[in-house]
Each structure stands twice: as structure tokens, then as C-alpha cells.
Amino acid sequence: MLSSFFRRVDPFAVLAVILPLLIYLLTLAPSVTFFDSGEFLTAIHSLGIAHSPGYPLFINYAKPFTWLPFGNIALRANMATAVSASAACFGVYFITRYLLSHEAETSGKPRSSYLLGGCSLAAALTFAFSARLWLQSNHDKPYPLVSFMAAVVFYLLLRWRERFDRGEECPHYVYLGAFICGLATGAHQTIVLLLPAYGWLILSKQWRLIGRVKEIIIAIAFGIFGFAIQLHLPLRAIRSPLLNWGDPKTLDQFLWDLLRKGYPSEPPVRDLPLLWQQLAAFNIPREFTWAGLVLFLIGAFVSLKSRRDEVLAYLFGVVCSLLVIVGYFNAPTDMIFLTEEFFTPLYLLTAVFVGLGLHWLLSKGMAGIVREKLASLPVKILVAVFLLVLPSAICALNYYENDQSENYVAFDYASNTFRSLQQGSVLFTWGDSGAFPLWYLQGAERMREDLDLLHTPHLVFGWYLDAFPHLFGRSLLRSVPADSLAADAALKLAIAEQIDRRPVFVDFSTRYSMPFTEYGLKQRGICYQLVKGGASSLIPPDNGVWGMYSVRGYTSQMGFRDLDTGKAILIYASSRIEGGETLLRLGRGEEGVAELREAATISPELAPQVSQLLATYGIR
Known part of the structure; x- marks a missing residue:
């Protein structure tokens, strides 16, 4: 038979x-x-x-x-x-x-x-x-x-x-x-x-x-x-x-x-x-x-x-x-x-x-x-x-x-983001690709459940606020009609309600999607902690987090490069550039140069920008 x-x-x-x-x-x-x-x-x-x-x-x-x-x-x-x-x-x-x-x-x-x-x-x-x-x-x-x-x-x-x-x-x-x-x-x-x-x-x-x-x-x-x-x-x-x-x-x-x-x-x-x-x-x-x-x-x-x-x-x-x-x-x-x-x-x-x-x-x-x-x-x-x-x-x-068999870019980007955050923090994200891998790691793989991950574009929706009753049960966001509140205004209001209670962070996309003139920004790798009352001060970056990062996400020889994969690699490099420039402005030249050169290694297409920045500070 x-x-x-x-x-x-x-x-x-x-x-x-x-x-x-x-x-x-x-x-x-x-x-x-x-x-x-x-x-x-x-x-x-x-x-x-x-x-x-x-x-x-x-x-x-x-x-x-x-x-x-x-x-x-x-x-x-x-x-x-x-x-x-x-x-x-x-x-x-x-x-x-x-x-x-x-x-x-x-x-x-x-x-x-x-x-x-x-x-x-x-x-x-x-x-x-x-x-x-x-x-x-x-x-x-x-x-x-x-x-x-x-x-x-x-x-x-x-x-x-x-x-x-x-x-x-x-x-x-x-x-x-x-x-x-x-x-x-x-x-x-x-x-x-x-x-x-x-x-x-x-x-x-x-x-x-x-x-x-x-x-x-x-x-x-x-x-x-x-x-x-x-x-x-x-x-x-x-x-x-x-x-x-x-x-x-x-x-x-x-x-x-x-x-x-x-x-x-x-x-x-x-x-x-x-x-x-x-x-x-x-x-x-x-x-x-x-x-x-x-x-x-x-x-x-x-x-x-x-x-x-x-x-x-x-x-x-x-x-x-x-x-x-x-x-x-x-x-x-x-x-x-x-x-x-x-x-x-x-x-x-x-x-x-x-x-x-x-x-x-x-x-x-x-x-x-x-x-x-x-x-x-x-x-x-x-x-x-x-x-x-x-x-x-x-x-x-x-x-x-x-061939995506070596594609750990999103996984590492999300896990490195988690490594940047203090215990019990709240992180505000903006772009979908910056948020969704975090949702997966926390929700499905049960990583960093001490964090609250808030997606800025959704702060204007009542159904989204309902998902965080411990944060928005009595929030002023509920009193504003969704069609009359822009995402950036909702973000500022949500930050104001949280910053006295716990560490507040924003990711790279959020940091460059709107100005934070009322807060200081302490860079921790690819994330930024908002510091109340520090708007006029130059805060040195915390470079210690870079040593905790997994580097598969930007050193892999994987052939596939979609729009957001390339963007994530650029974020690593751009964050290094920003940190390096801050260190140069603070007079910490050796550390600043190391950061800038690391940025050029991650994204060689940024090498001219790095050379120009070094030249500005008189460094060859």
C-alpha cells in the first residue's frame, strides 16, 4: 500500500x-x-x-x-x-x-x-x-x-x-x-x-x-x-x-x-x-x-x-x-x-x-x-x-x-535601547521601526518589564491611553479631544506628568522630531534622558553604555539593507558623532576623537562629516 x-x-x-x-x-x-x-x-x-x-x-x-x-x-x-x-x-x-x-x-x-x-x-x-x-x-x-x-x-x-x-x-x-x-x-x-x-x-x-x-x-x-x-x-x-x-x-x-x-x-x-x-x-x-x-x-x-x-x-x-x-x-x-x-x-x-x-x-x-x-x-x-x-x-x-539569516539589526537595536535605560524608566518612541521591536522584546520575550514604552503618535488616542491606566488614569491628555491635540503637544504634556516621578527617556527619532528647549538632554548611547532644569547646561554623555551594546546590529555583513535597517546603523553612528562633539566642546578631546572615529567606522559614508568636525576643532 x-x-x-x-x-x-x-x-x-x-x-x-x-x-x-x-x-x-x-x-x-x-x-x-x-x-x-x-x-x-x-x-x-x-x-x-x-x-x-x-x-x-x-x-x-x-x-x-x-x-x-x-x-x-x-x-x-x-x-x-x-x-x-x-x-x-x-x-x-x-x-x-x-x-x-x-x-x-x-x-x-x-x-x-x-x-x-x-x-x-x-x-x-x-x-x-x-x-x-x-x-x-x-x-x-x-x-x-x-x-x-x-x-x-x-x-x-x-x-x-x-x-x-x-x-x-x-x-x-x-x-x-x-x-x-x-x-x-x-x-x-x-x-x-x-x-x-x-x-x-x-x-x-x-x-x-x-x-x-x-x-x-x-x-x-x-x-x-x-x-x-x-x-x-x-x-x-x-x-x-x-x-x-x-x-x-x-x-x-x-x-x-x-x-x-x-x-x-x-x-x-x-x-x-x-x-x-x-x-x-x-x-x-x-x-x-x-x-x-x-x-x-x-x-x-x-x-x-x-x-x-x-x-x-x-x-x-x-x-x-x-x-x-x-x-x-x-x-x-x-x-x-x-x-x-x-x-x-x-x-x-x-x-x-x-x-x-x-x-x-x-x-x-x-x-x-x-x-x-x-x-x-x-x-x-x-x-x-x-x-x-x-x-x-x-x-x-x-x-x-x-539572505536574512544574520539579520540581528532590529533585535540588537531594541536590546541596546533597553541597555541604555535605568530601572523603572519610561521611554517615549516616535517611529514605528524604533518602537515595534521593543514591543516584541518586552511583550513576547519578557525583557525589561520594569519599563513603560510609550509610542508618541498614539498618545492622542483614548484607546491607547486605556492600555496604561497606571500612567494615564487621571491624565490631562484625556480632557483634550484627539482631533485637536497634535502628537508633539501630547508628548510634552505626558513628559511633564512623568518627569517628577521617574527617569524619562526619548529615543533618537523622538529627540530629533521636536525641540526639547525646556529640558536638558543626557545622552546614553542611542537614547537621551530628559533632565529637568538643565536646558542651559552642556551635559556630558554617558559613554559607559556603549560597552554593554551588542554590535551584531551594525557590523554584520548581511546583504539585506532596507530603509530602516540602514537608518538604524546611521543612528548608531550619528549618536557617536553627537556624543563626540559634546565631549570636544567640554574639552575632553581624546574621548571625543575616539567617538568620532568610531562613528566613521560604523558608517563610512559619514567619514567626510567626521573629518570636517575634527577640522573645526583643529584636529587632523
């Missing part, structure tokens, strides 16, 4: 999952990273609520991985993303294999199963090693999960179309697809951008289907049933989890969270250069190389004859995504990189057409070999080499950049 089972197993399908998973695990981030990572990890650990819109499916999906008996919580949650990314690669495989097999059946022409499986595997690996998916696979991200679910819905509708052509009524495919779409909103709401594509796959078979009111109502009901995953938000908010973003226990707060009302922003004035940058966020050559683009175009073109509706569905998905992401979101230049992640499901479908293009080339260029069903082992090896050229090239291009 066991041998019979293994004979039925498709080795190409197994490889489409196992090979990406192995690569993802080799390049997996070992701990927390920057951007939303620390916040997601804290929410996953506590089954809490992440930033709007809450991501309930992703959080519940990743939670069981935190029960694994090895590694830290961050590593385990990162493995959950690696698994979902591998599943998305399998999505490419089974869609490509289905399309090729179905075409062989309808044409009546014999096709080699080796060639069908090989082309499908090549498509899956091409997607697996693309820069976008790979970057999302090695730390906690919801986009691979929603991409896999998008692939499942696409496959279900292909099966529905096949049965419809046979004259069989199989609405359960549509109902299940509707349920998955509703459920996928709990991973990321961008699943709705594919609804026009899914609708076209249904209606293009027969426009009169739009009149089937009963079936439409049932499909909507299944979609709502899947959407019920959003009930995680109010149900968990009632329990006051460790991370309770927006506290959506009431209808108003639930809608505030779900509709992302906590992120109001003024869109930039769009000009042609900005529009082009926004459109270029969807970039097939960048993900699959120019060779991949050519194969995609070949696959789409040859599919127009037999798979026109599938090609049009893909185009509808692209157009709808661009209209919403570019037209509606209108991201400023420095935020466009965030929108690149929204196109991951489209890249999945792009890889399917790459596989179809590969198959067409081999079918035409090796017609004689195909007729012989690739019986010869040397020929099989030759075909395998040809099929693996593109995914291997993409893997080689992106490996160094996406």
Missing part, C-alpha cells in the same frame, strides 16, 4: 513546495526585523490585534507556529510565513499544471508528463525566487498567505469553468471561492482587487448567469461567512490582549480599525515623474528578469487562442490593482515601496504564464523529442537544465540581497 501511495505522488509537486521552503528556511530572519515585524509578532504571540485592519487570519494562522519547541517566538512566526510562501509556490504549480494538462486533453495531442511537470515546476521556482516573494518569505508577512488563497480561488474557478463546459452545474466551486475571498480579507484586504478578475472568469462563460439571483445570494452569504474572521477583532478586544490596536470592542472602533481611519494623510500633488514611479511599483522585469518578461509575453500570447478569458482575467486584475493602488492610494515617493507588496498575487499569476511560455518554446523547439515522450535520460537532463536556467538565474541574482 505504501509503495502504491508513493507511485501516485507527483514528484514535481513535492519539489514545488520543498525546494522553496528549504531556501526560505536557509535565508530566514532569526529574530524580529524592522517595519511591522515587532508589532505583528506581539499580536501573534498574544492573539491580539495588529495595526489596521487587524490581520486576524494571518495572526490566527501564525499563532500555532509559536508553539514549536525550538527557537525564539520571532523565528517560529517567521517559519509560518516561509510555509505560506511555499504554499503560494505550490499554487503556481497546480494552476500551471492544470492549464497545460487541460489543454492537452482538449487538443487530443499527447503530451509528456515530464514536460508538463517540469514546466510547472519551473514556473513555481521562478515565482519562489522573485525578489518580492522571497523578501516576504523570510520574516513575518501576510502577503504570501493571501497570494496562496488567491491562487486557490483562481484554480476553483478554472475547475468550475471546465465542469460548466461539460454541461454540469457545480456552483460549489464558486461558493467555496467566495468563502475563501471573505476569509482572505483577514490576511490582507487587497484580495478584493482580484474580484473583477474572478467575476470575469464566471460571467465570460455566460452573461445570463448574472440573473441567477439565488446563487448570487448564496455566494455572497459564503463570502460573508468567510469575512466573519473579522469577529476576532471585537472578541479579542474584550479580553484586552497584550496588543489591542484600536480597541475595537465597539462598532465605531471596529469600523475605525477595519476601514483604516487611523491613517489619515494628505496625498501628494501628482506629476508625471511621481505617476511613473507609482506605476513602476508593478515591475515584471525586476521580479522575473527581462527573459522572464519575454516568456510571460509568449505564454500570454499563445494562450489568447485557447485561454482568452484567463488572459483577460489577469489583465483585469492588473488594471484594477493599478487603478486602486496608484489612482486611489497615490503614495508619496518615499512610501511607494510599501505598495510593491500588494502586487504579489499578480506576480503569482504572472509566473503561471511564464510556465506556459516555457512549455510552448519546448513544444515547438523540441517537437521530435516530445513525440518520443522524453524517454531518453540524457534528453531529460537537457530539458531539466533548460527549465532551471531562469529560476536558477533569479535565485542567484536575489540570494545575497534576501
Whole structure:
């Protein structure tokens, strides 16, 4: 029986999952990273609520991985993303294999199963090693999960179309697809951008289907049933989890969270250069190389004859995504990189057409070999080499950049911040990347629970103040309407209420986000203690904390450098420069020079600034 089972197993399908998973695990981030990572990890650990819109499916999906008996919580949650990314690669495989097999059946022409499986595997690996998916696979991200679910819905509708052509009524495919779409909103709401594509796959078979009111109502009901995953938000908010973003226990707060009302922003004035940058966020050559683009175009073109509706569905998905992401979101230049992640499901479908293009080339260029069903082992090896050229090239291009196996920058930045703070302190943060790793280390890894970590942009929200009743139970912040209080004013008020009770610190981002003219600043590494009444005095830095720091965060040779990773390294160097200049002004030249030279070692691009500063004080 066991041998019979293994004979039925498709080795190409197994490889489409196992090979990406192995690569993802080799390049997996070992701990927390920057951007939303620390916040997601804290929410996953506590089954809490992440930033709007809450991501309930992703959080519940990743939670069981935190029960694994090895590694830290961050590593385990990162493995959950690696698994979902591998599943998305399998999505490419089974869609490509289905399309090729179905075409062989309808044409009546014999096709080699080796060639069908090989082309499908090549498509899956091409997607697996693309820069976008790979970057999302090695730390906690919801986009691979929603991409896999998008692939499942696409496959279900292909099966529905096949049965419809046979004259069989199989609405359960549509109902299940509707349920998955509703459920996928709990991973990321961008699943709705594919609804026009899914609708076209249904209606293009027969426009009169739009009149089937009963079936439409049932499909909507299944979609709502899947959407019920959003009930995680109010149900968990009632329990006051460790991370309770927006506290959506009431209808108003639930809608505030779900509709992302906590992120109001003024869109930039769009000009042609900005529009082009926004459109270029969807970039097939960048993900699959120019060779991949050519194969995609070949696959789409040859599919127009037999798979026109599938090609049009893909185009509808692209157009709808661009209209919403570019037209509606209108991201400023420095935020466009965030929108690149929204196109991951489209890249999945792009890889399917790459596989179809590969198959067409081999079918035409090796017609004689195909007729012989690739019986010869040397020929099989030759075909395998040809099929693996593109995914291997993409893997080689992106490996160094996406290898995060040594990425301790965020972990060390947060732990070094903790080392800078006195017992029982309160720390005010400003930027998300400076705050979220701290949340993770304190909330999930239980480090420095004596501290209160306060995020300045949230001080204007009542739900955030509720999370710190011992600090803000009777605070004046509660008497000021949120829409009339700016974050910097809230910060000053909160500092004034705390500074007589305990040591008050601000991080580097907070220190340079607003002036602190009424307080002195005592630098302790990358943090600053506010000193009441010391505004006019020059306070020497406490350089003793530098010896307690872990230096992996800025001496690692890790290839990956996102915006905030580079910023963290610059903060280390800039803090050294500031401390060194203060020491020079105090006449402690030897110590000051040592600090400045250390800054140039950490960030060589700051060497000219260091040389200029030394020259100002007459030091070569």
C-alpha cells in the first residue's frame, strides 16, 4: 500500500513546495526585523490585534507556529510565513499544471508528463525566487498567505469553468471561492482587487448567469461567512490582549480599525515623474528578469487562442490593482515601496504564464523529442537544465540581497535601547521601526518589564491611553479631544506628568522630531534622558553604555539593507558623532576623537562629516 501511495505522488509537486521552503528556511530572519515585524509578532504571540485592519487570519494562522519547541517566538512566526510562501509556490504549480494538462486533453495531442511537470515546476521556482516573494518569505508577512488563497480561488474557478463546459452545474466551486475571498480579507484586504478578475472568469462563460439571483445570494452569504474572521477583532478586544490596536470592542472602533481611519494623510500633488514611479511599483522585469518578461509575453500570447478569458482575467486584475493602488492610494515617493507588496498575487499569476511560455518554446523547439515522450535520460537532463536556467538565474541574482539569516539589526537595536535605560524608566518612541521591536522584546520575550514604552503618535488616542491606566488614569491628555491635540503637544504634556516621578527617556527619532528647549538632554548611547532644569547646561554623555551594546546590529555583513535597517546603523553612528562633539566642546578631546572615529567606522559614508568636525576643532 505504501509503495502504491508513493507511485501516485507527483514528484514535481513535492519539489514545488520543498525546494522553496528549504531556501526560505536557509535565508530566514532569526529574530524580529524592522517595519511591522515587532508589532505583528506581539499580536501573534498574544492573539491580539495588529495595526489596521487587524490581520486576524494571518495572526490566527501564525499563532500555532509559536508553539514549536525550538527557537525564539520571532523565528517560529517567521517559519509560518516561509510555509505560506511555499504554499503560494505550490499554487503556481497546480494552476500551471492544470492549464497545460487541460489543454492537452482538449487538443487530443499527447503530451509528456515530464514536460508538463517540469514546466510547472519551473514556473513555481521562478515565482519562489522573485525578489518580492522571497523578501516576504523570510520574516513575518501576510502577503504570501493571501497570494496562496488567491491562487486557490483562481484554480476553483478554472475547475468550475471546465465542469460548466461539460454541461454540469457545480456552483460549489464558486461558493467555496467566495468563502475563501471573505476569509482572505483577514490576511490582507487587497484580495478584493482580484474580484473583477474572478467575476470575469464566471460571467465570460455566460452573461445570463448574472440573473441567477439565488446563487448570487448564496455566494455572497459564503463570502460573508468567510469575512466573519473579522469577529476576532471585537472578541479579542474584550479580553484586552497584550496588543489591542484600536480597541475595537465597539462598532465605531471596529469600523475605525477595519476601514483604516487611523491613517489619515494628505496625498501628494501628482506629476508625471511621481505617476511613473507609482506605476513602476508593478515591475515584471525586476521580479522575473527581462527573459522572464519575454516568456510571460509568449505564454500570454499563445494562450489568447485557447485561454482568452484567463488572459483577460489577469489583465483585469492588473488594471484594477493599478487603478486602486496608484489612482486611489497615490503614495508619496518615499512610501511607494510599501505598495510593491500588494502586487504579489499578480506576480503569482504572472509566473503561471511564464510556465506556459516555457512549455510552448519546448513544444515547438523540441517537437521530435516530445513525440518520443522524453524517454531518453540524457534528453531529460537537457530539458531539466533548460527549465532551471531562469529560476536558477533569479535565485542567484536575489540570494545575497534576501539572505536574512544574520539579520540581528532590529533585535540588537531594541536590546541596546533597553541597555541604555535605568530601572523603572519610561521611554517615549516616535517611529514605528524604533518602537515595534521593543514591543516584541518586552511583550513576547519578557525583557525589561520594569519599563513603560510609550509610542508618541498614539498618545492622542483614548484607546491607547486605556492600555496604561497606571500612567494615564487621571491624565490631562484625556480632557483634550484627539482631533485637536497634535502628537508633539501630547508628548510634552505626558513628559511633564512623568518627569517628577521617574527617569524619562526619548529615543533618537523622538529627540530629533521636536525641540526639547525646556529640558536638558543626557545622552546614553542611542537614547537621551530628559533632565529637568538643565536646558542651559552642556551635559556630558554617558559613554559607559556603549560597552554593554551588542554590535551584531551594525557590523554584520548581511546583504539585506532596507530603509530602516540602514537608518538604524546611521543612528548608531550619528549618536557617536553627537556624543563626540559634546565631549570636544567640554574639552575632553581624546574621548571625543575616539567617538568620532568610531562613528566613521560604523558608517563610512559619514567619514567626510567626521573629518570636517575634527577640522573645526583643529584636529587632523
